[in-house]
Every structure is written in C-alpha cells, then in structure tokens.
Amino acid sequence: MLAAILMKTLLTITFTFLAIFCFGQIRENNDALYGLTIAYKPAVISVLADTGVISTSVNNGNISKMTYTSMMPGQYKIQISGHGQLRTIRDSIVVKNGQNLVLNFTFGGPCLYDHPADYIPTCPKKHTDSIISIVYGLVVTRGDSLIKDRKNLKIKYAGCVTTGCDPQFYCKEHDIEF
Template sequence: MKTFIVLILSLLSLSGYCQNGQVTGQIALQDSLMEYKYLRVLLQKGESTVNGAVPDNSGHFVINDIPEGNYTLFIRQLGFRDAITDSVVVSDGETTTLNLPYPPPCRFTYEKGQKPKCIGGHSDGIIPIVYGLPTKKTMKKAEKGLVHLAGCIVTDCDPQYYCKIHNREL
C-alpha cells in the first residue's frame, strides 16, 4: 500500500511538469555590428515577467515551463528600444516557435512635411517630441503643452510626435 501511494504521488508530481508549454525561437540580427550576447528575451503576462532567456551565439533561445496563456515577448538590449511581439500563445504541452528580426523595422516613419494621424485619423493635439537635456525655453514650451519631453536616450528609431489626447507616441 505504501509503495502504491508513493507511486501515485510521484506520477501526480511529474504530470504537473507536463502541463506547461515552451517558447523557442531564432533571432536574426539586422545590424552586423550587434551581438547576441547583449540581448535578453523576456516573456510577460500583463506587467509581470514570467520567464526569460539569453540567446546563444547563433540567436537561438528557449523558454521552458510556461503556463498556458497569451503573452507578450520582449527582446531587450541596453540603449535600444525593445522589440515587442504581442499575442504569443502558449498551450499546455506544446512548443511555440518564433522567428524574430532584431532590431525590428522602425514603425516611426513619416511622410515628408506631414504630421502623422492618431487613432481615428485625427491630427489635432499632436505635438513634437524633444529629446535630450531641455533648455529653459524648451521647459516653458513643455509646461504650455507645445512639446513633449522624452528623455536623453536616443536610438535610430524614435517617435517624433506625441498625441496629447491619447497619451501615445506616434
């Protein structure tokens, strides 16, 4: 009887490990000067980081033991904008495979001489974004809502406009 109970408890504990999924992927560097060793891959649900990985020297990564659900995957490197992949679906006992470019194509491109439009196509309430250490003049403009201050770290793909109505970068 004792052996039977130990066997059942062992099987139940092992079955708990089979209930989770896995995310595996390949990152393709778009810039020959970048290196995989500086990248971090993070899987988040809401605001909480569930798990993460560091890609190997060829860009391959594996994140194990992920509960079933819908996640957001971040590829992060210090000094660069995060590459974000929404709606990564993980199923019990399944492997989700991703092929990801890094850095991804820049989503902040603009027609020459035109401000972008926001949600619903409106263009009112859109102001320029200013990067770097602001001067007194720039601070006064920001207080009046004429510019949006965005910090000192500048990358190759930064938004240039901000919608005051929806509080979003364009």
C-alpha cells in the first residue's frame, strides 16, 4: 500500500517535471525547425515562397544549421539540388508569425568534388580544354606572377579556408568550379 502511494507520487513528480520541461522548450525556442538529410555535397538550398525564390545558398556539407530571419508567416518549400543529382522539393514548411526558419542538415553521401585518380577533368558543359587546377593553402608569389586575365591563368589559388568538400578544377571558359 505504502509502496503504491510512493510510486504514484514519484510518477506525479516525473510527469510534472516532463510537462515543465516540454513547455519550457516550446517557449524558449520560437523557431520553425526542420531537419533535412541530403545524400551528397555540396548542395544548393533554395527557399521558395509562392512569389518565387527568396533565398539560395550553397552548403558544402560543413554547415549543419542555417537560420532564416525576418520570415513572413506562411508556407514555404525547400528545393535541394546538386550537380548531376535529382532535384528534390520538400514542401509544407510552415513558418508562423515571429518565427525564424531553422534548417538542420545531415549530409550522408560523397563529396561530388571527389574525383578518381584517373579522372580527366571535364567541365559540366562537356569539354576538357581550358581547365585548370584549383590550389588551396598559402601561396607565396613574387607578386607579378598573378595574372588578372583568367584566360591566362595556369592555376587558380583559392585561399586557406577549406570545407573538406571543395572544387578541384576550374573552367576558364565558363567560369565554373567543379
């Protein structure tokens, strides 16, 4: 009998705690949260409203959370695309008055910039000329060896910051990295 009463009290305390916890979560986190799992990287993420595209950005797989502020309340769609990949649309993204839209990303697949060792660099526009390597990291030059005209470039220097999934080649003809 005593044990039953004790049990009931414990349960009541547990439920009260859970209720406070959940309520606290909702009050503190006034965001419209959506999780997106993408099987490749980089991915182009577009937020679409009825009026058109309101935001487009590239995620190289290094950004796990994107927050969109100053959203008009309403229904949105998220479009996910990548080179050579099927375009997918996630609809019924609801943002209520005063909410930020927060997207949490999980990347599960290969980096589309990883090429096999015997890969012949081919522009997405299907040609193999006018293509140069992209070099990452600190580059020491004499200053005069950096040529402004991209037609004359032999190597493209891309700076020190890498994401772990970065383009390896550059098409001078079409100004595309891949």
